Amino acid sequence: MNKVKFLLCSLALVALAACTADPTTEGSGVNGEADIAAKKFVNSSVSAIDGRLIIMVDEATAETLASAGDNALKSVAALDAVAAEIEAVSIEPLFPAGKNDMRAREYDMHRYFVVSFTESADIDDVARKFASLDIVESVEFSHKIEVPKAQAVVADMPLATTRATSGEFNDPYLPMQWHYNNTGNTQLYPDAMAGADINLAAAWELTAGDPNIIVAVLDEGVNFRHEDLKDNMWMNEKETNGLDGVDDDDNGYIDDIYGFNFVTNGAVITCNREGDTGHGHHIAGTIAAVNNNGVGVSGIAGGTGKGDGVRIMSIQYSSGRDQVGTEGLAKSIRYAADNGASILQCSWGFGTKMAGLEADSRFEQGTYSIVHKALKYFIESKNCTALDGGLVVFAAGNDAMSEACYPGAYNEYIAVTSIAPDGYPAYYSNYGKGCNIAAPGGSAHPSCDTGQVLSLGRSNKEYAYMQGTSMACPHVSGVAALALSYALKIGRVLTVEELKSILLTSVNDINGRLTSTRDYYSYNPDIRAWEMITLNMNNYRNKMGTGVIDAYQVLMGVRGTTCVPVKLNDDAAIDVNAYLGDGKENLKIMGVVVDDAARAKLGIEGEPMIADNMVCIKCTKPGCDTVKVQLIAGGKSQGGGMAIGGMLIEKEIALIVREGNDTPAGWL
Numbered sequence: 001m002n003k004v005k006f007l008l009c010s011l012a013l014v015a016l017a018a019c020t021a022d023p024t025t026e027g028s029g030v031n032g033e034a035d036i037a038a039k040k041f042v043n044s045s046v047s048a049i050d051g052r053l054i055i056m057v058d059e060a061t062a063e064t065l066a067s068a069g070d071n072a073l074k075s076v077a078a079l080d081a082v083a084a085e086i087e088a089v090s091i092e093p094l095f096p097a098g099k100n101d102m103r104a105r106e107y108d109m110h111r112y113f114v115v116s117f118t119e120s121a122d123i124d125d126v127a128r129k130f131a132s133l134d135i136v137e138s139v140e141f142s143h144k145i146e147v148p149k150a151q152a153v154v155a156d157m158p159l160a161t162t163r164a165t166s167g168e169f170n171d172p173y174l175p176m177q178w179h180y181n182n183t184g185n186t187q188l189y190p191d192a193m194a195g196a197d198i199n200l201a202a203a204w205e206l207t208a209g210d211p212n213i214i215v216a217v218l219d220e221g222v223n224f225r226h227e228d229l230k231d232n233m234w235m236n237e238k239e240t241n242g243l244d245g246v247d248d249d250d251n252g253y254i255d256d257i258y259g260f261n262f263v264t265n266g267a268v269i270t271c272n273r274e275g276d277t278g279h280g281h282h283i284a285g286t287i288a289a290v291n292n293n294g295v296g297v298s299g300i301a302g303g304t305g306k307g308d309g310v311r312i313m314s315i316q317y318s319s320g321r322d323q324v325g326t327e328g329l330a331k332s333i334r335y336a337a338d339n340g341a342s343i344l345q346c347s348w349g350f351g352t353k354m355a356g357l358e359a360d361s362r363f364e365q366g367t368y369s370i371v372h373k374a375l376k377y378f379i380e381s382k383n384c385t386a387l388d389g390g391l392v393v394f395a396a397g398n399d400a401m402s403e404a405c406y407p408g409a410y411n412e413y414i415a416v417t418s419i420a421p422d423g424y425p426a427y428y429s430n431y432g433k434g435c436n437i438a439a440p441g442g443s444a445h446p447s448c449d450t451g452q453v454l455s456l457g458r459s460n461k462e463y464a465y466m467q468g469t470s471m472a473c474p475h476v477s478g479v480a481a482l483a484l485s486y487a488l489k490i491g492r493v494l495t496v497e498e499l500k501s502i503l504l505t506s507v508n509d510i511n512g513r514l515t516s517t518r519d520y521y522s523y524n525p526d527i528r529a530w531e532m533i534t535l536n537m538n539n540y541r542n543k544m545g546t547g548v549i550d551a552y553q554v555l556m557g558v559r560g561t562t563c564v565p566v567k568l569n570d571d572a573a574i575d576v577n578a579y580l581g582d583g584k585e586n587l588k589i590m591g592v593v594v595d596d597a598a599r600a601k602l603g604i605e606g607e608p609m610i611a612d613n614m615v616c617i618k619c620t621k622p623g624c625d626t627v628k629v630q631l632i633a634g635g636k637s638q639g640g641g642m643a644i645g646g647m648l649i650e651k652e653i654a655l656i657v658r659e660g661n662d663t664p665a666g667w668l
Contacts, residue, residue: 178196
C-alpha cells in the first residue's frame with residue numbers, strides 16, 4: 001500500500017519576508033520602486049502557473065473593468081499599457097457575477113481579476129510590472145492543487161458472509177466498517193481494539209441525517225450515479241428542471257445540477273479520467289452513503305433509507321491529471337457558500353512548511369490570501385437554520401510531520417489526525433501544532449486490506465479501501481453533519497464556535513495509551529515490498545488533538561446532556577458533582593431514575609445506590625443511554641410549603657459504556 005501523501009511539494013513557497021524589503025532600508029529610484037512593488041506580492045512564483053496572475057485593484061478600477069466587459073483591457077490606461085507590453089490575452093473578474101454579489105463586495109471579491117498572457121513571458125517580470133501600478137493593491141501567483149497520492153484497493157467480498165447483524169442497518173458491508181463500531185475483530189486487523197471507532201451505532205438511535213444539511217466535498221469529482229450515493233446527492237432544482245445551456249438560477253454557473261467542475265469550468269462532474277483515484281468519491285461515501293438500502297456500505301449521516309440522509313455537493317478541483325489554480329480554488333469555495341453548503345470537507349492542503357513565515361501569518365498574511373478570504377466568506381455564510389455560519393474541516397496531512405498542513409493548521413478550521421484500528425496514531429499521520437482532533441483513517445497490513453477505511457469506489461457498483469488523514473477527515477465532517485441534523489430535530493440553533501466546541505470536546509482519550517513503541521507496516525512501491533516502521537508513541541502524546549471523536553457524545557453535547565464514562569463490568573462510583581458546573585458544585589444526590597429500556601440496554605444490575613454522595617452503578621453490557629439523577633440544590637433536604645430547604649432538580653446524564661477502554665478517564 002502506498003503511503004498516502006498530499007503534501008503539495010510543488011507548492012513549497014518562498015517566505016513573504018523573502019519577497020519584501022525591510023521598510024527601513026527602502027531607497028529611491030529603481031531599487032526603491034522594486035521594493036515597493038514587491039511588497040504587494042502575497043506569495044512566490046516558485047512552481048507558479050505560467051501566463052496567469054491574480055491582481056487586486058482599487059475600487060474605482062474594479063468598477064471600470066467590470067462595466068467594460070470584453071473591452072476591459074482597453075478600459076484602464078495604466079493596465080492597457082502593461083497589457084500591451086506583456087501581450088496580455090484577457091483580464092477577467094475572478095468571481096463570475098451571480099448569487100450574493102452585494103454581500104461578496106464586503107469581502108472585496110469584486111476587486112480580484114485574473115490576467116492571462118503569453119506563457120513565454122517572465123512571470124516575475126510581469127508581476128513586478130503590475131505591482132508597480134498604483135491602482136494594483138496586490139499580486140498573487142496562481143498554483144495548481146496536486147492530486148492526492150492515494151491508492152484505492154477494490155473490495156471484493158461475498159455479500160452472504162458480510163450481511164449486517166439483526167437490529168442494524170441492512171447495508172451488507174457495514175460490519176466491515178470497523179471505523180464506525182469497532183468490535184475488536186482481529187480478522188479485519190490483527191491488533192484491532194474494540195472501541196477504536198467513532199461510536200456511531202449509539203448516535204444513529206438519535207438521528208441518522210437530515211436532507212436539509214448540505215456537505216460540500218471539495219476534492220476530485222463525486223460519482224453522482226453510484227448505486228449507494230445517488231439518492232443523497234445535492235441537486236440544484238432550478239437547473240435540474242431548467243433549460244440546457246442556461247443559467248436557470250442566475251448563480252453564475254450553467255447546468256450545475258450536482259455541483260460544478262472547476263477544472264473544466266463546466267457542469268459535468270468527472271470521476272473516471274486517467275489519473276483519478278476515487279479520492280473524492282470515497283470521502284463522500286463515508287459522509288453520506290445511503291443507509292439501510294440493502295446495498296453496499298453505510299454513511300455516517302446517510303439517513304435511514306427513507307430519503308433522510310444529508311446531501312453531498314460535488315466541488316471538483318481535480319479531474320484526471322488536471323487541477324485548478326488558486327483562482328479556481330477560491331471560486332469553488334465561494335460556490336459552496338453561495339449554493340447552500342454548511343460544511344466544507346477539505347482533504348487537501350498546501351504543505352507543512354512555508355519557509356520563514358510564523359504560525360498563522362503563513363496563511364493569512366503570506367500565501368493564498370484570496371483562498372483565505374474565500375474560506376472566511378464560507379464560515380460567515382448561513383445556510384442552515386441550525387447553524388449561524390459554515391464549518392470548515394481539513395485533513396491534517398499524511399507526512400508524519402509534527403505540524404498540520406495549511407490551511408488546516410490555521411486556527412479557524414478543524415484539522416483532523418488519523419488513528420489505526422488498534423486505537424493508536426496511524427504511522428503516516430501528521431500530529432502536533434495545528435492538529436485539533438483525531439478520527440479513524442485506517443492502516444494497511446500485509447495480511448489484509450480491511451484495516452483501511454471502507455467506502456465507495458469509482459464505478460457505479462464498486463467499493464474500495466483507502467487510508468489517510470483524508471479518510472479521517474470525513475468522519476469529523478460526517479459527525480458534524482449528524483450534529484446539525486440533530487440540532488434541527490430538537491430545535492436548537494448553534495453558533496459555529498459552539499459547534500466546534502462540542503466537536504472538539506466530545507472525544508475519547510488517546511493519550512493514556514501513548515507509551516513505549518509501536519510497529520506498523522508500510523508498502524514501498526519502489527521496492528514492491530512491505531517495510532516495518534517503529535514509532536515512539538511518546539512523541540504523539542498530547543499532540544493528536546483533544547482525542548478521538550465520539551458521535552454519540554457529540555449529539556449529547558448538542559442536546560446539552562452531560563456524558564459520563566462507565567467502565568464495563570465495574571462497580572463504578574460516579575461523582576456527579578465533578579461533571580456539573582465548574583466541577584465544584586455541592587448538590588446532594590437523592591436518587592437515580594433508570595427506565596427499563598436503559599436497564600436492559602446497559603445490563604444494569606440491581607438498583608443504583610447512593611454512597612458518599614456518589615452514584616454506584618454496574619453496567620454489564622456495552623452501549624450508551626441516559627438516566628436521570630435527582631439532586632437537592634441549596635440544602636441537604638428538600639423544601640416545600642412552610643419548610644425551608646433545597647430545590648429538587650433532575651439532571652439527565654448519558655452513560656457511555658465502551659469495550660476497549662482500560663480506564664474511564666480522559667473524556668472531555
